[in-house]
Every structure is written in C-alpha cells, then in structure tokens.
Amino acid sequence: MTYKYEFTEAHPPLMRDIKGPPTEIPASDLKKPIGIVSWKRTDVLYGVPAFDSNAKISDFQRKPITQTSEFIVNRAKIWVLADTPHHFAQDVSKKVTHVEGYSRTEKVTFARTLDVTMTGKIWGFGTEIKAALQLTDEVEQQWREETTTETSTTFKADHWYASWNLIDYMEGTKHVSYDWGLPPIDASAIFKVIVSIYDDEAKDSDVKLVGSDMAFKKLYPLGGL
Numbered sequence: 001m002t003y004k005y006e007f008t009e010a011h012p013p014l015m016r017d018i019k020g021p022p023t024e025i026p027a028s029d030l031k032k033p034i035g036i037v038s039w040k041r042t043d044v045l046y047g048v049p050a051f052d053s054n055a056k057i058s059d060f061q062r063k064p065i066t067q068t069s070e071f072i073v074n075r076a077k078i079w080v081l082a083d084t085p086h087h088f089a090q091d092v093s094k095k096v097t098h099v100e101g102y103s104r105t106e107k108v109t110f111a112r113t114l115d116v117t118m119t120g121k122i123w124g125f126g127t128e129i130k131a132a133l134q135l136t137d138e139v140e141q142q143w144r145e146e147t148t149t150e151t152s153t154t155f156k157a158d159h160w161y162a163s164w165n166l167i168d169y170m171e172g173t174k175h176v177s178y179d180w181g182l183p184p185i186d187a188s189a190i191f192k193v194i195v196s197i198y199d200d201e202a203k204d205s206d207v208k209l210v211g212s213d214m215a216f217k218k219l220y221p222l223g224g225l
Contacts, residue, residue: 005070011081012164015202027078034103036074041115043067067177071114073172075133082197087204088155096153098163101146102193114172119131135172142168143193160207162200168193198202 005013005025009032013025029043045065111117117124125135151191169192 007032007079009077009166010194011198012081012166013157014199015085015160015162016206030080031076031078032076034075035133036072038070038072039058040071041069041130043069063180064094066184068177068179069115070175070177071172073114073129073133073170075135075168075170077166078194079198080165080167081162082165083163085160086155087160088157090157091154093152093154095150096163097148097150098197099146099148100194100197101144103146103192107190110170110172110189113174113187113189115174128154139168142151142195158204160202160204161198164198164200165194166196166198168195 007029011032018025031135043066045067062106098202111123154219169190171188173188174186176187178184
C-alpha cells in the first residue's frame, strides 16, 4: 500500500484517498496515544483471623495483612469503522442510527476496577494522574452519557458510504498482591467515549479501489483496542 494515513481528529482515512485495502492501514496510524500513568497504593487489612483450632471464637485475633495495589492507565484516541461501507446502484432512503457518548455501565465497571470514586465525569483521579492523562475541563465537557439519534438519509446511486467513530478511551489494569496468605488478583477494564462521528461519501469515479476489497471489512473492533 502506498497510502499513508496521518492521524487527525478532523477525519479518518477517506475512501477517495485510499490506494489499497483499508485492512492494511496499521492500527497505530489510526490511533493517537495521549498519556500513560501508573501508581501504587498500600493498605493494611485486618480481615483474616489468625487462630488456634482449640480457641474460642471470642479469642480470635485479627492478623494485619499488607495489600499492595498497582495501577496502570493509558489514554488514547482511535478511529474505528462503525459501519461496513456500502454501495447503491440507485438512490435509496434509509434510517441511520448513530450512537455517541459513553455507556454508564462501562463507566461504573471501570471506576470500580480502578478503585476511584465516580465524582463528575472524570471521577476521583488525583491532580497528577489527570495531568498525565490530559484529563482537562474541556475533556470533561466532551464526555457525555450515551445518546442515540435516528435520521432518514438519502444515499445516492453510484456512491460509496462509510461511517467512522472517533473514540476517546482509557484502558486500565490493576494488580493486587498481599504479604500473607492470599493469592494475587488481576483485573482490567476499558472505558470508551464516542466523541464524534464521520460519515464518508465518495463517487465511484473517485474511489481508487474496486472489487472485493471495497467490502471494507470492519476495522479494529472495540474489543481489540
């Protein structure tokens, strides 16, 4: 492929520019890393009883256990092909559904995994973590709870159409270890926000790729971020 896509939030790879199969566009070209941060927290727990088998329940002593939690979060933006590109031989009107924003369920899961409170849209991340991930007031204004809109659109004959989502996402991992008696715990979660939608349109004469490749297989499903 001779086509090189340079990431921009203005638009994804456009059909009129692609000179080869879109599946050959590296995922790294569709993505813009924003920041990565790690931190550690230590807690002392008293939840495990240390006891003699002959002792009474009232004699149980609580053994202190040190719990160490290590977190890593990275944030990036990526263009994801939301709808398989399609072509029409004649004009046709269809209803089109677009989804923007974030899933509240996904937000809750991510916050619980990272042990942060759900204060505001960016929760209870500390100042240093927000700075490393570039979580500003402007970002907070962009992040809205999921909304769905449905519109009636006329697709013209002899044109190709494709729809892309620009996704702002954070991927977090947590590793918990203990200094006594308990196995380690690993957890991960992804929080995604569809911040914009780009509907691409190109005439047959402007598209440089024909044949089966124009089926434009879905690129980079969300689970592969």
